[in-house]
Amino acid sequence: MNPTLADFGKDVWWIVLIKIVAVFVFLVVMTLFTIWYERRVVARMQVRPGPNRHGPFGLLQSLADGLKLAFKEDIMPLKADRVVFFLAPVISTVCAFTAFAIMPFGPFVSIFGQRTPLQLTDIPVAVLLVLATSGLGIYGIVLSGWASGSTYPLLGGLRSSAQMISYEVAMGLSIVAVFMSAGTMSTSEIVTKQADSNWYAILLLPSFVIYAISAVGETNRAPFDLPEAESELVGGFHTEYSSLKFALFFLAEYINMVTVSGLAVTLFLGGWRMPFLPDWLNQGWWGALWFTIKVLILLFMFVWLRGTLPRLRYDQFMKFGWKVLIPANLVWILVLAGVKTVNAHAPQQRWYWIGGAFALVLLAAIFWPSKKDSPKPTLEQEVAARPAGSFPVPPLDLQVPVSPRAQRITAEREVV
Amino acid sequence: MPELKLPDIDYAALLPMLILFGAACVGVLIEGFVPRSVRNMVQLVLSLAAMVAALVFVIRRAGEVTAENAATIGGAIMIDNMGLFMEGALLVLGLVSLLLFGERTLERGGAFVPHAAVTVGSERDREQAVDSGATEVYPLALFSLGGMLMFVTANDLLTMFVALEVFSLPLYLMCALARRKRLLSQESALKYFLLGAYASAFFLFGVAMIYGFAKGVDFRAIHEAVRGSETSPTLLLIGLALVAIGLLFKIAAAPFHVWTPDVYQGAPTPVTAFMAACTKAAAFGALLRVLYVGFDGAKWHFTPVLGAVAVLTMLVGAVLAVTQTDLKRLLAYSSVANAGYLMVGLLGGNKDGLSSTLFYLVAYGFTVIAAFALVSLVRDADGEATHLSRWAGLGRRSPLFAGIFTFLLLAFAGIPLTSGFMAKFGVFGAAIAGDQTWLVIFGVLTSIVLAFPYLRVVVMMWLSEPGETTPSVSIPGVLTSAVLGIGTVATLLLGVLPGPLLELADQASSFIR
């Protein structure tokens, strides 16, 4: 019933071709849709209509934008490294597309009489393939920054390489817990395993939280969009890009969003299966629908974050990645391994172990030396402590007199 | 899926290594949490305690080794008599040279630079001249020593490779940490690192070839494949040659010796002493195990080649030592030549060869540590004065230290009543017994050549008038005095009463396959 690894790699060539085209079309359409979706949602959050002119609900807006972008003048900066400048967006896009090859959309379906799983392919190390392609995708950004021959893109590229490598570590570690629970790295089998037990988002909640956070960092989305921080770096790594090359970056960014969402769905949210539904609704082509719905909900999260949160400061962001996410992840993996070992070898004494560990943590928390805060001086004390001749500070209860001009205008208005 | 059968791990046998690695990790934590003012003392005490503890467990294990309990972790580590002897020897030599690391009276803040990342010659660099030296060297030395213990007991080539890296990487780092002449020190570290990385790559390439030949990387499988294989030995020969290159690099045999003089000169003197004694011992321990346990069936293939390497090593070391004007470089070339003598013993190919090589390693280790300790004493305002001309007339200034150094040089030259004589006598005797007389002829000839630079130093020290520039000999602190005492007494004792150690080495000279 459920596809296993052995079911892959046996398709006829034209089925493979259809699947490839389908994945390609899915991603491109998702990109166009997501751009519109994002603009509409953010607009709604900011109490304005958003794009609503082209097509029903403005749905064709992003298509129009995309076409316009493609026909713009392609500018090659004088100091650019031509080959690398061209290669960078290509690398980004190719890697983004490749990662989706292992996403399971559903169980077996019948395409023109051929019974085949609704997934392009699956390999024993499928999840690693996603990590590998996202690792290679960083090259696109870094190289674009370097090849532009300009300072802001270079800084953007450097930032992004540091950021994405750091967050890829956290991301990879959060997936380890899934591997440990599922016992496999193949996506279709992970989905099957979740059907047997429960969603890993519930069983492995810390991993899911860390994955979600690092996914935002990995895709360079707000609030972690430091490589293209407009206020500091103009546009970041793609400042010098225009026309189709810029469009490719755009495409890659949105596909990456879809990919990390799809991976989150597959690894943590039960994949193409929807719970609480009768069996016939969890079969065949229905899976693709549930998968897409879940992905869209996660994409909404991305948009929501962007609409709500301000951008982080770079050093705080890196500190957060290295000093919070990664250690927390490691501790969690250790705990999980301990629980699994106890469960496997000494199920009767399980509660002693868990209680013992809990007591240990409690004791540590109780006896942890607390740092005494030095008494904080009040504002008045601080002001009084300033040396003589300091820059004058206005009093806190300063009453600003109304300006004569404003008085005059008010008076005139009252006359009229 | 078949049930996973976890191998038995004999923690008691592994304890020396585990203690060292554990103490090193604690040492790294100390760097983070203990205030700088007491860090040196804490680190020194911790490292010494760890080494002594490891040594105690090695000694306790002696005599309990049987063919059954020697191999552990499914045969990845083999703690047989030979391995145990090497572990003990490494720990003793490491202990002695670690005392040099802790010396702080000769130079303010010790021999190591406080912040190696500070640009050489910058304002900050001048400011840090009075700071206390880096204490990270202690955990690094412990990691290195732990890796060496693993290196000499590894029973398959993969474990051996990991051990090789574990003990090399800290050495590369420590080389860059000299307080004086920092550029020279950094250059030496870079050279050592680059060449060492090449050597490791060769080793690994060889392991892959041997895996192709023997379908396994553990020595038993290799041994059986070498004996019973009907297939062409090409893969075996390529693999053995590449693995040998990796190991010969570490023992500084010609033509893989080119790093030795630069690194010995540039590295901080305590590190040089540590390298000269311990690295050489560890690399020879591993080479012995590889050749005697894994590839003994291919003896006819490797003996002539390694014999040629040994001859070349002796010649290069001896001839180039004559031309040196820097004392540390001279000792470096002497160490190259000594690698050649050790190889002569190794190529004897019999039990005597094994035991005499072991004896040589220990005897040479003590002497060389003491020699470098003495080099660190002779200093002027710019640090150690290692140029030969500066040593002229030192005998008049401080006859005691000049006397000790003379004695150590005589031991290097192999004069009777020193350990050097007994050691050389042993390896040459074993080589003759093993029908390798041609090696012995070259050995004796080069020994004569090598005696010349040693005697030149002696003559300079005693027969020249001390000039204006003759540096003073600092009064050594407790630690350096201890090193000097131990080294000199060991050199004398092993020369006069070699019996106990010879007996020990004889008992240890057996491998368990």
Add this chain to the structure above:
Amino acid sequence: MSGVETGEAVAFFLLAPLSVIGALGMVMARNAVHSALWLVLTMLSLGVFYIVQAGPFIGMVQIIVYTGAIMMLFLFVLMLVGRDASDSVIETLRGQRVVAIVLGVGLAGLLGLGTYRATQGLAVTGLDEANKAGNVQGLARLIFTNYVFAFEVTSALLITAAVGAMILAHVERRRGERVGQAAKMRERFLPGNYPGPKAGPGVYATSTSVATPAKLPDGSPAPRSISPILPTRELTAAEKANKHTEGR
């Protein structure tokens, strides 16, 4: 599995030249970043080789770790060094390059030929057995049984590397050297320091030169308005003159 399948052969003959070209390009490229990119090509090809030879896990790890992380850090450093920085091509040892090429090609030829000769007609065995329980599981079995000690000790290697990076690259700040945001602000408002922004130069007021000082309300030039790195410049009378405003 003794023979080579067609797909494997095709992949090999496509990628083998690429990886060799990558290696050569890495050595020959003048630009350091290009050099690194060539190396990336080689490593990628190697990763695919591993996958094709039934080692998917090691192939993926090769791509993730080597191309994704290590080469990325290389690029990071190279980009900081600057794009026009290229090595000096002057040989310090004469003839070194020729000798290196001859010896290198010789060694490669020797090893290649030797391996070729030795593996002629060699039957491939053991691959199916090794991957019987799955490639990842097979590797895990080895790592956690016979090689568990080597695996664990690798952590010592990593700790050493981390400590080394800290020693060689990290300069510890002394106490008081690190100035926080609050302290900086306090310093800014201390007496003797003008906390506001400096006045811009008088460009376009009377001249087009940035060396023209701005004028204070009383008509005197404001010295703080000119960047200290600019050379002092003699102003013409027209530039010195006060600008007429409407009131006069």
